[in-house]
Amino acid sequence: EKHGKKAAESDDVKLYCQLPLIEKMDASLSTLANCKRLSLSTNAIEKIANLNGLKNLKILSLGRNNIKSLSGLEAVADTLEELWMSYNYVEKLKGIGVLKKLKVFYL
DSSP: BBBOOOOGGGSEEOOOOSSSOOOOOOOOGGGTOOOSSSEESSSSSOOOOOTTTTTTTTEEEOSOOOOOOTTTTTGGGGTOOOOESSSSSSOOOOGGGOTTOOOOEHH
């Protein structure tokens, strides 16, 4: 809870550079139904997962993690407009094709 709002009610959730580092995107993300922008950069995340509850997500920031694949984005395929993935270990763009509204992609 920050700025008088709980994370589940916020449209902008910032969990970047957490200590200890976030290692996985777990099921607790599904509580962020109102979230339009999710920042999880500068952590130790290895896999994109558990985005199915984020029905309003437009911007996903996952830069500076340990992600190797773009799979796991299907749940936000109809809403995601920006995907920030720089400084990861992604070698192939397989999985990006599902993002129907994608306008900005940083790798």
